[in-house]
Amino acid sequence: MNRRHFLAGSAGALAGLTLPAALATTAPAAATLPRALAGQTGVTTLNGRSLGYRMRDGVKEFHLIAEPVRQEVAPGMVAQFWGYNGGSPGPTIEAVEGDRVRIFVTNRLPEHTTIHWHGLLLPAGMDGVGGLTQPQIKPGETYVYEFTLTRAGTFMYHPHADEMVQMAQGMMGMFIVHPRQKGLRAVDRDYLLMLASYKIDPGTLRPDASEMLDFNLWTFNSRTFPAIQNMVARTGERVRIRVANLTMTNHPIHLHGVHFKVTGTDGGWIPAAAQWPEVTADVAVGQIRVIEFIADAPGDWAFHCHKSHHTMGPMGHGLPNLLGVDQRAATQRIERLFPGQHYMAMGSEGMAEMQDMAAMGDMMPLPANTLPMMTGEGPFGPIEMGGMFTLLKVRDDLAPGDYRDPGWYRHPPGTVAHPATGNDFETLPR
Amino acid sequence: MHSVPHPRPWLAVWLLAAALTPAVAAPTWPPGFAGRTEAAAPAIAAQALTLDAALRRGLVGDATLYPLYRAHDIAPDALGDALARLPEPLVLRRDVLGASTLGASAAFEQRLIDAARQIKLDWLALAQAEHAVAHRRAAAEAGRAARLLAEAQQAAGNLSVLAANATLRDAVEAEEALAEAEIALADAQDALAARLGLPLGAQPSTSGLPALPDRPDWLQPGAIAAWAETHDPALRRAEHAAAQAAGRSAPVTPRPVKLPLLAHPLAGADDAGRLSGLDDDWLEAADAAQASRRAIAGAARHVEQSWLTAQRMQESRRLAAQRSDEALKHYNGMLLGIYELLDAKRDAVQAEHDADDALGRFWGAAFQLEAALGGELPGAWPVTIAPASPSANPHPEHAR
Known part of the structure; x- marks a missing residue:
């Protein structure tokens, strides 16, 4: 018996089950509203926030605190990260071209750290490379970085001290410098997300820093679908999405429903003449790609990494290939080996049955503190996704500045794929 | 030095047994073997024997004890009746020999103590052999399941001969281990059957x-x-x-x-x-x-x-069972392959x-x-x- 057949035969038993709320919808917590700076639309950090500041003697002062952070990756899984100011990634720093910034960095980690301001042009002594441009910031110490933001753009911050470990633990954040000129490169909505990957074995909490490539959590802002906040836009609005990559591999980021252009990198803005239409932008390791488009088609549009393993939850690598394999004879014997437990063959017809894990958790439990391989319920059924996947929801009736989740898209009549009627199609050329 | 009690009848139950032996039926060799003691053998062989039951039966059915019984004019049927009056569990020293017996019957007592030990060891050997067969059977079942999967994978074009080889060989070795365990079980059954005076071919079993x-x-x-x-x-x-x-x-x-x-x-x-x-x-x-x-x-x-x-x-x-349980959870989430799950189960069975x-x-x-x-x-x-x-x-x- 496979899972689908089991469920079909157990409809009565399952009818009383209630899906966990987090799995019944893809809508996570409400967004933190962006704030405008110098007349520019402030950024929306998915599942995150921007860092507050104070003005002192004409200098914008920020305070980053490097510290351990316990944070939910998605319902059912919590991770013990290292981050900044209570989150991984840390809060987004927003400032304006020409600003003088002073950033205090307090180290509450068990080992030293620094912060490198990735992509920002600044004095060498402020570049944050431990041992090379500054002493390491020891536990308990607070250092101050101060420099002038000479160019607008999209940047990152991350440690440059025991970098392999500290980045693997989730220490990263984004640094946005808005143009000083009002209206320049203006958009209606400005989203940002950091791509991060982790190896957190099922049943554990802490990312494994020794892992080089074989990660099992592919995240936007250290969250996986369906816990990643949706992006919303009013039809016709200009939307910007800034995507930074601090994983160990490239990510072809694909957006359905629009043609976009890559308008910027962490090296600056791309002249309009050098931009071309795309639906997928590859973001390499240590890179940022800024995409912009007009949200001209209402609907719920998928936004995801196009490496299909990256839109899955944790799964074993190197599993036996059982597709097309008749497991019935073996299953009869295996069931006898697990009396009182539920064993079911899987993989013979594909892996979509893994979506059913949400409904079968009591009978076929997963290890503690891990996520199903695929999950998410949409208006038409299981979405069968995980990892680096979220939605762009475009609506005609969304008010400017409204970031609330509008719910599922209501398709106009006759615009949804449906089962074919008749068999006339069988005479079509093949 | 211990005080030495006055020698007395060395076996309270022996007296009881002798009293129960019909006066008209003078003990003849072997008096009980042809009587109820033998007649009860099939019923005894058909039940899962507890250690206590094996001991009681062994004391009346062990043919090597009969020369002693003959010498002391004890009829096995009468002894069996006497033993049946004693509560469980039967304690040789306290219940049968008498806690304070000393002296004259020493050789007989020692012989009986040795016999009781051997009955218990034979019963224990059978219990262990039964467990071993159960374990080897489970391991073989896991091996068969893995072999069936590997063959099905090969049939589907998903597994090479080279990759399947180790799985198939493991299955063969598991079958061989089971065959050896079954032979050991038969030997243990024979040994206990002989010890209990059960007929040839009887296949006694234990309560575990x-x-x-x-x-x-x-x-x-x-x-x-x-x-x-x-x-x-x-x-x-x-x-x-x-x-x-x-x-x-x-x-x-x-x-x-x-x-x-x-x-x-x-x-x-x-x-x-x-x-x-x-x-x-x-x-x-x-x-x-x-x-x-x-x-x-x-x-x-x-x-x-x-x-x-x-x-x-x-x-x-306990830890191996925990590993098997956790492996099943990992399998449920496709975090672990079926062969690894079966390996964990085999490890638990071996443990x-x-x-x-x-x-x-x-x-x-x-x-x-x-x-x-x-x-x-x-x-x-x-x-x-x-x-x-x-x-x-x-x-x-x-x-x-």
Whole structure:
């Protein structure tokens, strides 16, 4: 018996089950509203926030605190990260071209750290490379970085001290410098997300820093679908999405429903003449790609990494290939080996049955503190996704500045794929 | 020196048995073997024998005991009736031989103690063999499942001959291990059947290995040795014999010796090293007493060590089962492949086998100690909180 057949035969038993709320919808917590700076639309950090500041003697002062952070990756899984100011990634720093910034960095980690301001042009002594441009910031110490933001753009911050470990633990954040000129490169909505990957074995909490490539959590802002906040836009609005990559591999980021252009990198803005239409932008390791488009088609549009393993939850690598394999004879014997437990063959017809894990958790439990391989319920059924996947929801009736989740898209009549009627199609050329 | 009670009938139950033997039917050899004792054999062979049931049956069915019974005019049927009147669990020293028997029937008692030990060891060997077959059967089942999967994968074009090879070979080896275990089971059945006087071809079975008891206070060699000094009739008998011999040799006035082994009560402070005054009976009796102490100390040590080993193996079994359970959860989430799941199950089965093997060695050591102590342990085995395995149902005799 496979899972689908089991469920079909157990409809009565399952009818009383209630899906966990987090799995019944893809809508996570409400967004933190962006704030405008110098007349520019402030950024929306998915599942995150921007860092507050104070003005002192004409200098914008920020305070980053490097510290351990316990944070939910998605319902059912919590991770013990290292981050900044209570989150991984840390809060987004927003400032304006020409600003003088002073950033205090307090180290509450068990080992030293620094912060490198990735992509920002600044004095060498402020570049944050431990041992090379500054002493390491020891536990308990607070250092101050101060420099002038000479160019607008999209940047990152991350440690440059025991970098392999500290980045693997989730220490990263984004640094946005808005143009000083009002209206320049203006958009209606400005989203940002950091791509991060982790190896957190099922049943554990802490990312494994020794892992080089074989990660099992592919995240936007250290969250996986369906816990990643949706992006919303009013039809016709200009939307910007800034995507930074601090994983160990490239990510072809694909957006359905629009043609976009890559308008910027962490090296600056791309002249309009050098931009071309795309639906997928590859973001390499240590890179940022800024995409912009007009949200001209209402609907719920998928936004995801196009490496299909990256839109899955944790799964074993190197599993036996059982597709097309008749497991019935073996299953009869295996069931006898697990009396009182539920064993079911899987993989013979594909892996979509893994979506059913949400409904079968009591009978076929997963290890503690891990996520199903695929999950998410949409208006038409299981979405069968995980990892680096979220939605762009475009609506005609969304008010400017409204970031609330509008719910599922209501398709106009006759615009949804449906089962074919008749068999006339069988005479079509093949 | 222990006081020596007056010799008396060495076996209360023997008297009972003799009384129950019909007066009109003078014991003839073998009186019971052709009677109910034999007739009951098929029914006995058909049930899962507890250790207690095996002991009761063995005492009346073990043909090697019949010469003794004949010499003492005991009819097995009558003995069986007498034993049936005794409550469970049957304790050889207390219930059958009588706690204070000494002296005249020593050879008979020892013979019976040895027989009881052998009955228990044969029963234990069968229980272990049954467990071994169950474990090997589960391992073979896992091997067959893996083989079927591998073959199905090959049929689907998903697995190469090279990649499938190890799985197929493991399955063959698991089948061979099962075949060996089944042969060992048949041998153990034959041995117990013979011991219980069951007909050829009988296939007795057991109620399973008793669980590992909690550790009692008396389970330490020093405590056991101290108990034996005052309670073990065999030791007391040896001491008694030594005292009697010393009494006979008293006029010779043996001189002191250096060896504590020969710490003779009449030894003085002079003439160290002289043995001429000691008679052979005394030397032999004293040596027997010391040998008995050594045997008790060794048996006690083995019981203590095997209890610790069994306890560690129980923990290993628990951890292996936990691994199997967790592996199934990982499999559910496609975090682990089916072959790895089967490997974890095989590992758990092997851990069960090892734990039961250790458990059997513990009970074997306990039976040896019991025999070394003359048929009774210093105390009861505490009630075990958790059974050692699903098939191991603690019997009342291990919780008395």
